[in-house]
Structures are given as structure tokens and as C-alpha cells.
Amino acid sequence: MDPSEALLRPSEELLALCDCNNFFVSCERLFRPDLAERPVVVLSSNDGVVISRSNEVKAMGVQMGEPYFKVASLLARRGVTVFSSNFGLYEDVSRRVMAVLQRLSPLSETYSIDEAFLEVPSGEGEPWGRMVRETVLRETGIPLSVGIAPAKVQAKLASERAKRTADGVLAAPRGRALADFLGAFPVREVWGVGRQMEKGLKRYGISTALDLRNARDDLVERRFGITGLRLVWELRGVRCFPLEERETARKSIQASRTFSTPVRDVQSLCEAVTEFAVIAGRRLRAQGELAGSLTVTLTSGRFRDAWCRRSDRRLVHPATDSDLRLIRAATESARCLYEDGADYGKAEVTLSDLSSAREKQLTLFEPSLDRGSTLSRVADRLNAETGRKFLQPAILMGEKAWRPRKDMCSSVRLEELEFLPMVGWQGE
């Protein structure tokens, strides 16, 4: 054994991934107990796609992310109750669930709106997991799956399996039984293995989580880098992604500007929010974070009789740092808010539900999943190196009447752009 490997022993301490079951559906059911055993789906903000399914709907073969128009008639025929998303409600319920989890463990990491990693008190295991599950269910009404293991990647697999157990709790087995446990998972179900990496692994005959755990370190590192290697070690129970306590709920990134002349047409409005989404996206990537939601706020100018301020918030699911996806959400919101005849004096784009991009970097192997993220990073580098907007969305090229005068100057440096007095950053 390589001397450095001697340090890489499986962790003695355990952590638990607590994952709310069908979270958005479970939230809706809190207020509709009559739907407890009934099929339910929740749609994305503009009723575009299915983002949460009850088990009954999963059994019908409806997939996550399925466009609603494709399944609408099936859902109607089968008597499925359909909800538009109510993100405020889900956040509120999430805060309550997380507060209970934090109370039950010495250290916890809120990982997403419906997932948290908890440190398992020493000597505890599945019975403790059952206590956690029962407490959360009793105090919030939300059912959880609890997966227990020495490392996050193993815990994620355990929580997937836990969904099929009677009590919703499963500890990844140790020793020889771990091989059987890992052998039952296709490699693509391992956290962080995307389609692209799956293809790469197939060429080396690696098709299950067990094969991946047993893969040679040098091969994995050469082909998939240190992040790939960490993933393999995590499958061996070596903790490479530590528990991080962090505040995610209150942080946000905002880009806003008062227009030089009032904006009256939807095209200019879309251009403006595109620019703000790009500015906010750059800051997001610089901080190494992903955004889980985006809000556009429009303020009508002083030129209009009735002053008004309206917002539209969209869930970005899964969380992203891709300009392409942020722009899409921002322009959809702008179109949704736009009212004919209004004079808009100011627009804001706010990114919130921020989470660390570090674990999600695993999905860099998965260009088909978020190619926009890679593209955005390339743009950041080129723009920083050339000191100007070398790469930017075509919609932003040319002169724009709504921009402050200085911004029309083609030689303006990005650094200056950020510190123009009308551009406001706000980290809360």
C-alpha cells in the first residue's frame, strides 16, 4: 500500500443524509390530508414541467422534468391532482424541517431545500435514524428517508435504498456486505456520475457502484481528475467531502440598475434583465456557488401615475451557475411581468437559495447536463483576460438606450462596469 493511502481509512464516524420524500408534493399534502394516498404532481413555475411526483404518479411512469403538455391528458384521465408550484410554502416548510434536524444533531449541513447531512452521534445508527425520521414527521408532517454511512456518496445511495424500506431508514452495510450493497447500483446512480462519465467508465468495464469502488486510483485520476478520485474514495467510506455547516437560506446576489430612459417595450426589458442575470451569474461563479431560484423585480418609473413594484420568482431546478439557464429564467419572468403601457424605471435580478458548487462540480463530467455552466466559465475567463466583453449574449451587443451613457462605450472594462454607481450589489 502506498504510504499516503494508509491515511485513507474508512471514517469511523457516520453521517446521515436526510432527504424529504417527494418534497413539494408532501408540502401540498400538509394542507390537503384528503390527498394522502392519492396521486399528486407539482409543476414548475410556469406550469412547464413536472418537478415533484407522489409515489402513485411515479408508478404511472411519469418522469421527472416531463413537459406538462405531454402528460396533461394522462394525468387528467388518472385523476391526478395537479399543483402549480408555491415556492414560498416550500421554503417555509423547509426551514421548519431544517430547524428540527439541526436540533437533533451536533452538526448539520443544509444541502438543498429538501436535503440535509447530519453528523450521527457516536455509537448511534439506524435506531437514531428512526428517531430523527419520527420526530420530523411528528413535528412537521413531512416524511423523510434517512441514509447512514461513513461518507456522503455512500449515504446518498443508502438514502435511495431507504425509500424502499418499511421504516425509511437504512445504514450502508460494512465489510463484505458492502460489496453486495454497492453491486446493486448501476454506476449512473452514484452521486456525481453523469451520462458522460458513465460512458467513459463503461469502456473500462465499470458498470456498477461496486466496480467503481474497486477501480484503480491511477486510472480514475488520469481519466476523471481528483474529483473523480474523491468520489471513488467516498464509495470506499473515506470521507472526502466533509460536513460543512453553512447558512444558505439568507444569502442572495442582486444586480439592479435604474434605466437612463424609461423602458416601454418588452424587448428592451428582456435585454436589461439578461444583462443583470449575466452580471449576477459572474458574481455567483466567482463565489463558487449555485443559485436555486431567481427573482425579477420591476419598478415602474416616476413618469407613470401609479408607482408600482412587482416581482416574479422562479425556481431554478436543479440549482445552476449557467448564464444560459439564468437568462432563460430572467427573460421568462420579465415577459410574465410586463404590462403594455407601463414605463419601467428600474429592474433587479436576484439570485437566491445559494449552495456551494463544490460538490456539484462532480457533474462537470456531465456536459450534456449543464453545458452552459462550462460555457459561462470560459466567458468569465476570456472577459477577465481581455478586459472587455469578449464573449457575451448576442442580445446584449450594440447600443442600448436603457444603459447609462458610459456603458455604451465599447472599451469600458468589466471592472468599471461593476462599480458604476447605478449597479448595485447586495449580499445579505
Ligand SMILES: [Mg+2]
Ligand atoms: Mg427529496
